[in-house]
Each structure stands twice: as C-alpha cells, then as structure tokens.
Amino acid sequence: MSVIIDNFDVFTGGFWITLQICILSAIGALILGGLMAVLRISPVPPLRAVGTAYVTIFRNLPLTVVMFFAAFGLPTLGSNADFLRIPVLDVVFTRLGTDLPYFRFAIIALTLYTAAFVCEALRSGVNAVSPGQAEAARSLGLTFIQNLRYVVLPQSWKAAAVPLGSVIIAMIKNSALVGFFGVVGDLSSAADQLTSAGGFPFIPVAIGISIGYLIMTVPLGMYLDRLEKRQAVAR
C-alpha cells in the first residue's frame, strides 16, 4: 500500500490527464456527433450518404486502428493538429499547446470514434419521439430546420440521455488506450511504467489505477441506472 502513498502524485497526475482527455473528447464528440446526426436525417442524399459512411466506418473499426491513423497517418498528411492549440483552452489543458502533438492526436482519435456512437444515440432519441409530433409541426407549416429545432430535438433529449451517457462512459474507458500511443502520464501509462520499469509490486498499483477509473465511471453509471428507472416508470 505504501506504493500508492509514495507515488500519489503519479496517480493524481495521471487522473488529471485522463480527465482532461475525457472532457475534451466528450465536447468534441458531442459536437461532431450532433453534426453527423443532422447529416443523417437531412433531405440532401449526398449528405445522408456522408453521415452513413462516417458512422459505418467508425463503428466498425477498432479504436486501436483509429488511434494509429491519428498518431501516424496525420503526420504523414502533414498535420500536427495545430488547429487544436486554442489559446483559451491552453491555459487549463496545458498539454494542448505543447509541441508534442500526441495529446492532440489522441483527442482527435477519441473524438472521431465516439462521435459515431453519439450520432447513433442521438438518432435513437429522435426516433423515440412519436411521429405525431413531427406531423403536427408540419401541418403548422414549420420548415425542416424549425421542426427539428422547436419540436423534435427538445423532446428527443430525454430519450437520448441514457444512451448518450453510456457512450460517454464507454469513451472514458476507451481513453485508457491513449497511454499506448505516445501520451505520457495518463492513468494507463502510469500503470504500465510503475509495474515495469519501476518494479513496484503489482497489486497496489492495480488497485490504485482501477480506483482512478472507477471514480469516473461508477458514479456516472449509477446515475444513468437511476435515470433509466425513472424513465421506465414515467412511460
């Protein structure tokens, strides 16, 4: 147990970096996923095709392959993901602004991958809204955009909340993979280094790292379970 106390700063540092990655990727995935969902239900066929292709590709690829492309394909295309060095965010999320691009690549990979699932969750929410609502909106003369904005989307939130929550939990767990793709200092790479090079005993490190992840996933999971039960009753 002394391992945890002696290296507590490694654990907290790892937790903070993992949290940063999760927050940034969640924001990106929600935005991109929302965009893709709108594309998939739009009346323009090529845009629908783009949305469908995106979701098909990223739902069927293993995250490892996506991360690999972000970490090695992007540099080959000549990009260092410098567009992510947003000045305001840089202050809080310090790794965004450094020269080492692997933090930004990890966020891009995680965002692209999770956005596909977010899109599907949002679509299931939209489908759960009874068609009568959209028909009534149409009969009132609302256009497609107005229909979405004022009638369908606000109602779809409730149905989409639980799947969205699950997707976010899954993303938190997937962030464990970034430690193997060049990001130094997050929880999983801390586990890797402490047990191998550090030579520390295995069980305390395993418990410490697990607690780090469980702090993030279990409360969210329990909140989602409660939300689901409340919705089931309400229906």
Added chain:
Amino acid sequence: MSQNLAVLYDNPGPRQRKITWISSIAAVLALGWAAYALIYKPLDDKGQLSMELWGPLIDPSNEYFVAVWERLGFGFRQTLVAAALAIVTSLVLGTVLAVLRIQLKHLLKRRFTGLSAVAAYPLRGLSRLLAVVTRICVEVFRGLPVVLTIFFVARGLPEFGITFSTLTYLVIGLTIYNMVVIGEILRSGMEGLPGGQAEAASAIGLSPFQTTRMILLPQAFRIMLPALISQLVVVLKDTSLGFIISYEDTLNIAKQLIGALDNPIQVYLLIGALFILVNYSLSKLAQYVQRRLARGSKTKQTPIPPDPSTALTAQATGGGN
C-alpha cells in the same frame, strides 16, 4: 427510420427538388475537392501511393505478396480463435451471472421463517452479502477499461503463480468484461418481460429457478439476440488489444509486417478495411436476425420489446471499444 424521415419534412415540391439537386451537386463537388486536396495530394507528395509500398499487399506478382498474405491469414485466424473462445465463454458465464443475480433477488425476499432465528438471520445476512458482492463485482468490471482488465490479468495472475499462454490471458480478460455486459443485457431482458409470466409460473408451482430456466431465459435470449450479436462485434474489435500482451493477432502481425516492409499507412488501411468488412457483415446479420424475430414470433401476445434505448445502451456500453 425512413418513416420518420418522411415525417420530418414535406414531400418535396418542384422548388424544393431544385434546391435539393443544387445542394446535392454542390456537396458532392465540395467533398470531392476536399478528398483530393486534403488526402490524395499530400499522400501522393510523400510518395505514399507508389507501388513499392502498395505492391506487397495488392500485387500478386510482387515477391513478398505470398509471405505477407500468409502472415495476415495466420493473424486473422488467431483473431477469430480468440474472438470465438471469448464470446462462447462470456455467453456461458454471462448467462450464469444473469441467472445468479435473479436468484439472489428472489433469495433476498425469503425470510427463512421455517428455521430458528439463529439460523435465519445469518442466512438472510449472507444472501444480502452475496447480492451486494455480486453487484460490486459487476459494477467494478463494467467500469474498468477492457485494456486494463487484460493488462491486469496478464500481469497479475503470474504473481499468484498461475501462468497461461497469451491467448488464455486475452480470453480471460475479454471474458471478464463481456460476461458482465452480457449478464446485464440478459438480466434487463428478463426483468423487462411482462410480470404476468413470472406470476403465472409461480402460481403453477414452479420454483424461481425453474421459472428462470424454462420461461424467462429463452425469451430473453430471443429478444436480446441482436444485442448479443452486436456484443460479438465488440469482442472482435477488442481482440485487437492483444498486442499489449504480445498476442499475435491481426494487428500485431500487421505491426511485424510494417517492421519489415516499412509501409505503415498502407498496411493499416488494408487492416482497417478488413475489420470494417467483417464487423459490418456481423452487424447486418444482427439486423437480419432482429427482423426475422419480429416477424416469426409464436406467441400471440408478444412480450413488449425493450425500448430502443436499452439495446443501444447495451451496445454502446460495450460498444465503446
């Protein structure tokens, strides 16, 4: 879905059709230009489209072609073996877990009034303890990333003196995670069935276990079959995590080939396409199964299917990786 699409906007009139046409063409042109400028040209500039890099993968007359595809075939077989083993064991253990949790729920209701107080209270306490422990285990293993589960299994079991092959570690790690997910899928399926069935079963004298075994479980399986097939897709994707413990699956073999041939982008594009193909077919299979089930149900009163969010929840929870 298409029904909903038609609902969201009117049938397009002449003006709307013109607008749709124009925006379609504009979109196609914009996408084509983006694909060219952002992807094709930079790759071409760096010589990534040369036959030297692509040859061993797609050109049968290339000297390395046969060796490359033999290795890839080997890796692919390893992936399938690991996935098959993992899905079978997690199905079995997941079912056991689901049945166990339902049994524990029934056990909690029992008050053991037939026995003396000395025996009754500890038994009740014990059943409560078991239920809590099971709940904790389920939450912990659902909350841990699969990567870490595999990693801990491979590093932790040897500390206790148990050593296996990397395949076994990978299968154990995957099973631990997926059995919990499948257990939850089945359990929510069984609890979502109409309560009247369980009541009727107890009315004719079936014990809770018999009810579960003969009535609830078969129906839960049928309802949840699409979600279970999606879980198979998840397992297949997760086998690619084997490279962490040096299991020679498709991804690991790809890494070795890249070490020899030095064409990372090309190999990974090929592997990516392969994965997409396999997983897409499996997902289509899940949809087909779901359609057939919806059509050919034998009971007149079909059990209320769980709302779409549950299926997606199950999928997304496991479908993260």
Added chain:
Amino acid sequence: MRIKRVATLAAVAALTVGMAACGGDSEETTGGDKDFAAGSTMEKLNKAQKLRVGTKFDQPGFGQKGLTDTPEGFDVEVAKIIADELGIPASKIEWTEAPSKVREDVIVNDNVDLVVATYTINDARKERIAFAGPYYEAGQNIMVKADDASITGPDSFKDGSKKVCSVTGSTPAEEIKKYVKDVGSQLTLFDTYDKCRDALRSGQVDAVTTDNVILLGYIAKDEGEFKLAGENFTKEPYGIGVKKDDADFRDWINTVLEKAFEDGRWQKAWDNTAGKFGAELGAAPTVNRY
C-alpha cells in the same frame, strides 16, 4: 520380455555410437552426443529437446520477425549457439516475444528458459533474475535527422525545447528522464522503436534515444535519413537473462559464450546480422561470473 529388453538396449547403444560417430562439426547436431550433469537445467533441456527463448520481434539486426514466422538477428543467433551446445536443433527453439517491460516477468514466471533481447545488465534487474554474459557492449545514444546539428548529446535536452522518443520500460527511457527538463512536454513513449522512428521522420519529435546498435539498424535501413548525434553516453552490456538461483546454468552459458568468442561463431553471428549495418563488433567482452 527379456529378449525385448536386450534388443532395446542394443538398439539404443548402436544408435548412440552411430550418432557420436557422425556428430562432429555439423551445424545442426541432434541430441544424444551431449553429456550433462544429472539433474542440471542443461540436461533437462536436452532431454526435452525444446528450448524456449524470449527475444525481441521488432529490433532490426537483433531480433526481428518480419515475413517469416521465426525472428532473425544477432540475439537470435546467440540463442541458436546456446541451443546448439545444448544439443537442440534450431528448429526446436520456441520463440516468444519479450518486449522490454516483460523481460523479467517471463523468466520469473517460467514462460521461457532464457531471454536474449538486447537485455542490459543492471543491479536492479539482478534482484529478480540472473545474467550470463555480457555478450556485447552497447551504449545509449541519440538518433536525429541527418541534417540536424542542434542536438549533440543528452545535455541538449536540458533547455526544454527538444522532444525525444523512447520505449516504455527500457533503461534508455529511464536514463533520458534525468536529462530532460519537463517530462510531460518533451518525452514521448511508445511500445516499439519503429513507432519512434516514424515520429522522428515526420518531425513530431526531434530525437530517438536507445542503444546505439538499435539506432544503427534503423539508420542503415533508411539510408541517409538519420544519423547518430554524438557519442555513447552510457555503457549497456547485453546479457542473457536466466532464473536467479540457477548458478549452474549461468556458469555453463558463460563457458559457451567464451568458447563462441574464441572459435569465431560469435563474430560470424554478428557479420550475418547486425554487422551488415556497418557497425563494428569490437573486442569480445569478458563474461562476468558472479
């Protein structure tokens, strides 16, 4: 029964004599003409006719598995020399991948019989396993792009502006941490060296640090793209990892190594593998018997 037993004994005797007669100096000797102390690891391995070796699969020149299903390289050849001395043909060697961070674990957990994987001898590792050798003396160095003159050694990282890449769990990674100003923004770690090389090539990092021979392998493969920056700044003696309390096996391997140093097998192994990169083998090191 008796006739059968006599016949069997006679057959075995004839076979042994026959094999001893044609043993000699063929490359692949079959078992039967090696004599080991009873109960020793050597005898057990000889009887089992199987040697499990842990090596790298991704290090050009030392242990790399590419288009075949067995690895090739200097470490692989050294393992084959030991197998030969054990009376086990090279085809009966079972190769397991031993990336840097699991090399001690695979020995302690008895997944392999020995580890030959660019394995640097140091005291921390000696607490869990034992080393035979060294069989080669490398040194940590830094690889940069061929036209980069700004990095001349590990001290170039002290000002915090240069980024370096290495592999998780390796001694060079731990070593370079001493010279780097801020680990989070300067050091990046992957699981294999070729990922580091790709990062250097695309400019994500300014340098790759590990043992000089590994770097030379990459420099030779990608002609003219990279170069070594400066001199070796540590000494990395490569040893063969074996179980900690198996002193007999260790001694025996040391004897084998000394023989190989003298009769040219060691030099030949180098020339066929890492030597092709133009690196010098240098003088044979003295094995450390402790």
